Amino acid sequence: MKKHTQPKRRQGDPYDILMREVACELHEAIRAHYDQDIPIQQELLEIPPLPEMGDCALPCFFLAKQLKQSPIEIAQKLESACATNECIEQVRALGPYLNIFFRPAYVAGILFSAPPSFILVGQKKKETIVIEYVSPNTNKPLHLGHTRNAVLGESLANIFETVGYRVIRASLVNDRGIHICKSMVAYEKKQSKKYASQKKWETPMQSGKKGDHFVGDYYVLFSQMAEESEDMQNAAQECLQKWEKNDHATRALWKKMNTWTLAGLKQTYKRLGVHFDKVYFESDFYTKGKDIIIKGLRKGLFKKDETGAVYADLSSYNLPNKILLRKDGTSLYITQDVYLAVQKTKDFHASRSAYVIGSEQDLYMKQLFAVLEILGYPWAKNLHHVSYGMVCLPNGKMKSREGTKVDADVLLDTLEALAHKEVKNRGEKISTKEAQDRATRIALAAVKFYLAEVGAKSDMIFNPEESISFTGRTGPYIQYTYARVKSILRKYAATKKPHVHSPYAWTREKQILLILTQFSRIVESAARAYDPSIVAKYVYGLAKAVNEYYHAVAVLGAAPHERANRILLLRHIADILKRGLTLLGVETLEKM
RNA sequence: GCCCUUGUAGUUUAAUGGAUAAAACGACGGUCUUCGGAACCGUAGAUGGGGGUUCGAUUCCCUCCGGGGGCACCA
Numbered sequence: 001m002k003k004h005t006q007p008k009r010r011q012g013d014p015y016d017i018l019m020r021e022v023a024c025e026l027h028e029a030i031r032a033h034y035d036q037d038i039p040i041q042q043e044l045l046e047i048p049p050l051p052e053m054g055d056c057a058l059p060c061f062f063l064a065k066q067l068k069q070s071p072i073e074i075a076q077k078l079e080s081a082c083a084t085n086e087c088i089e090q091v092r093a094l095g096p097y098l099n100i101f102f103r104p105a106y107v108a109g110i111l112f113s114a115p116p117s118f119i120l121v122g123q124k125k126k127e128t129i130v131i132e133y134v135s136p137n138t139n140k141p142l143h144l145g146h147t148r149n150a151v152l153g154e155s156l157a158n159i160f161e162t163v164g165y166r167v168i169r170a171s172l173v174n175d176r177g178i179h180i181c182k183s184m185v186a187y188e189k190k191q192s193k194k195y196a197s198q199k200k201w202e203t204p205m206q207s208g209k210k211g212d213h214f215v216g217d218y219y220v221l222f223s224q225m226a227e228e229s230e231d232m233q234n235a236a237q238e239c240l241q242k243w244e245k246n247d248h249a250t251r252a253l254w255k256k257m258n259t260w261t262l263a264g265l266k267q268t269y270k271r272l273g274v275h276f277d278k279v280y281f282e283s284d285f286y287t288k289g290k291d292i293i294i295k296g297l298r299k300g301l302f303k304k305d306e307t308g309a310v311y312a313d314l315s316s317y318n319l320p321n322k323i324l325l326r327k328d329g330t331s332l333y334i335t336q337d338v339y340l341a342v343q344k345t346k347d348f349h350a351s352r353s354a355y356v357i358g359s360e361q362d363l364y365m366k367q368l369f370a371v372l373e374i375l376g377y378p379w380a381k382n383l384h385h386v387s388y389g390m391v392c393l394p395n396g397k398m399k400s401r402e403g404t405k406v407d408a409d410v411l412l413d414t415l416e417a418l419a420h421k422e423v424k425n426r427g428e429k430i431s432t433k434e435a436q437d438r439a440t441r442i443a444l445a446a447v448k449f450y451l452a453e454v455g456a457k458s459d460m461i462f463n464p465e466e467s468i469s470f471t472g473r474t475g476p477y478i479q480y481t482y483a484r485v486k487s488i489l490r491k492y493a494a495t496k497k498p499h500v501h502s503p504y505a506w507t508r509e510k511q512i513l514l515i516l517t518q519f520s521r522i523v524e525s526a527a528r529a530y531d532p533s534i535v536a537k538y539v540y541g542l543a544k545a546v547n548e549y550y551h552a553v554a555v556l557g558a559a560p561h562e563r564a565n566r567i568l569l570l571r572h573i574a575d576i577l578k579r580g581l582t583l584l585g586v587e588t589l590e591k592m
Numbered sequence: 593g594c595c596c597u598u599g600u601a602g603u604u605u606a607a608u609g610g611a612u613a614a615a616a617c618g619a620c621g622g623u624c625u626u627c628g629g630a631a632c633c634g635u636a637g638a639u640g641g642g643g644g645u646u647c648g649a650u651u652c653c654c655u656c657c658g659g660g661g662g663c664a665c666c667a
Contacts, residue, residue: 049611059610061647070647095611096647137667177667282667309665320595326665333667360661362596389597390660394604422630442630454605457597459660461604466617470630473605473616480630488627537606540615547631556627592630 014111014517019045021087022056022100026078033081034067051511054092054099061096071096104506107513112568128166130344131157133356133386134274135172138261139179140216142268144391144406144462145358150274151451151585152388153356155532158583163527168348171276172340175258176283181239183215184253185232186222204260210409212264215257268408273444273585278347280340289339290331292375293324301374317370319363324371337368338375345379352382354530359387359457386530389459391451411464415443418468419476423592438589442476443468445586449475452584453536473540475586481543482577483592485570488555492567495556504565508553512545512573519576523583532584539580546573 023040030038040058048057060071060078067074075093082091082098090101133153134146142150157167191201204214226232242250269275293310296302302312302324310325324335344353357365365385373380393406420439423430430438450467454460470476506513518538526534555566578588 046608046610049607049614053611057611061610064647097611099611174667179667305665307665311665320663323665328665330665332665358661359597363662366596392660426628426630458605459598463604463617466604469617471617472630474630476630477616480628484628484631491627533606537615544615548633550627551632554627558627592628 012114013520014107014114015521016042017110018056018087018102018107018517022058025082025085025088026058026098029078029081029083030063030067033077036067038063038066048097048099053094053097055102055510055514056100058098058100059096060098074098102510102514104510104513105504107510107517108504108506108565108569111513111517111572126164126166127352128168128348128350129160129352129354130168130170130278130348130350131160131354131356132170132172132344134269135174135357136265137177137179138173138175138215138258138265139183139219140261141210141212141264142408144408144411147272147408147411147447148388148391148451148460149356149358150269150272151448152386152456152532154272154274154585155452155535155583156354156356156386156527156530158585159523159527159532159535162523162583165352165527168278168344168350169274169276170278170280170344172280172282173262174282176243176254176286178236178240179219180254180257181236181243182222182232183218184250184257185235185239186218186225187215187257188253189225189235190218190221204264210264210267211260211262212268213407213409214264215261271412271444272408273587280343282336285339285343286336287331289335289337290325290329292338292342293331293335296375301376312367312371312374314367314370317366319367319370322367322371334364334368334371338371341368341372341383342377345377351379352384353379354384354386356386356388359389361385362387384530386456388456391460391462394461394463406462406464411447412443414464415446415468416440419443419446422470426592428591438592441587441589442479442592445475445479445581447475448584448586449478449536452532453540455533456531475581476592478539478543478577478581479586479589480592481546482574482581482588483590484550485546485574485577486590488550489567489570489574491556492563504561506565509549509566509569512542512549512569515542515545516572516576519579526583535580535583539577539584542573542577542580546577 019042022045023042026040027038030036030040044058044062046057046059048054058075058078060074063069063074064071069077072093072095075096075098078098079091079093082088082100084090087102087106088100089103092099092101131153133156134142134150136142136146153169157169161167187201192198195201204211207214209217222232222236239250243254293302297304297310302310304310308327308329309323311321311323314321322334323332324338325331341353344350355365362385365387369380369383369385372383391406416439419442420435423435423438423442446468450462451460453473467474470480515538522534522538526532550570553566555563555570558566581588
């Protein structure tokens, strides 16, 4: 059934073609000048920091030993030994670097003749990766930290899909435990005081609140009540025990409140454009995993301490030991996590798994992965913790109970309102619905780009005002660039001017052409590093280059042969901008 | 106390041990006969301190100072 039987990866990828050409020519030059056979790995070639230096460079340090010459000399020798050809326009030595300049027309030629498949889809064998992200508690709504998590997880999923993986978007819902009991207790106390009959107790529908906010408010209320009365903590503990004993009334209330929260979360997910293929509920398996640990104990993989608790000796991993089963034999959080890891792999025949989880769990995740490795699972080496830092507000931390935590829904509402105002200020005559639609997309672009663009592992400061700023390095800036390109393309289509293709130098377009050739390479490296910020930086760089370009160069007003070529380029630009933004979960607009 | 992590222009962020440390916001000054000015161009401005390894350090090592997080038979 396969149409293409060429198994070679990225065969038509423009960047690969260019690098291959250069590597080949350099190989020849070394042979010619030094009479030595030193193949040049494509990976050795770099892109110079400044465009004036060259389009591609060979750092000559690694040759110094073999050729017994200084890198500077080598670069000079190779400069004269390299021949120009249809691909290479010029070779110039600069210090220890040998810089290569491409012929712009050649770059354009391979870029525009590349099959669409160069975008990588389906080029790799079908491996499955499970990406677990967001993983909320059911006692409160999502906050800014969850939003960062969602953006990371969703764009990683998109990126892995693009490089050819089958991706399972998974979420683990922490739906049981003391946190949800607290909301339950507060709710029970307050409502029973007001209404004797449980049937009259308030619901989110009556209060007009979203379910997650409704339940979350009771969680906050619990903290307040707990400060006034010491009974509250005990009540929560009692509630948890009743829950574990399957007490009917407790379970019924638990189920009801969870349903409310989950309905609320679902709305937020929809807004954020997040969806899951599989949702795991902690309550379904929180007692599981014991058998796996016990089997491991029997095999001698784990040990029992004096008290009878089972633990993993992780000293060979340079990690603190980890208790896997309590002395009374009951399970712990890690017990169920081991179970879930196994289950995820089984459910989807996955060979890899990524966990998008905050950096405060760094040690725990290392311990979990080590335990799974000790258990001998072959996939254990393919587990990856996408660790991300805290999101703080400009003036301090955000802690749950201080009330300064930025609620995801409130944040989106605020940004949408601001975007809406700005859209209206543009004065264009559009319907209210259209204005709202644009505002929604712009607001989301602002948040998502802001969060995606910072490297995941570092803490970051989220400045709400700055994020909605419509100038600068922002999502809306890129959307705007896309909209302008599309506007030119629309005008061109309307004039119905004929295509006139003729030889064209592409000199002014060279930088953009080179950026465009790098797309698939960028997506691949983002997947390899589990890092969407690589894509975000690339897309911004492209948008910036495009803005400079059409500011300096006329397209519609150009001579016919130039116009046709520039239109071709703009189409390509629009395509790559859209693909890049889509990877980040950012939607494009035809008009802004 | 131990472990991890982090310290870059006024601010928010970049930089596989390599070329002149890159942008954005803010400031200041320009472009305006706008293929959409949510744009473009320019100016000023930074690697916490001190050692070391290296031909070369924002990057690696040591130390000091300052942030953040972790070190449960919690989740």
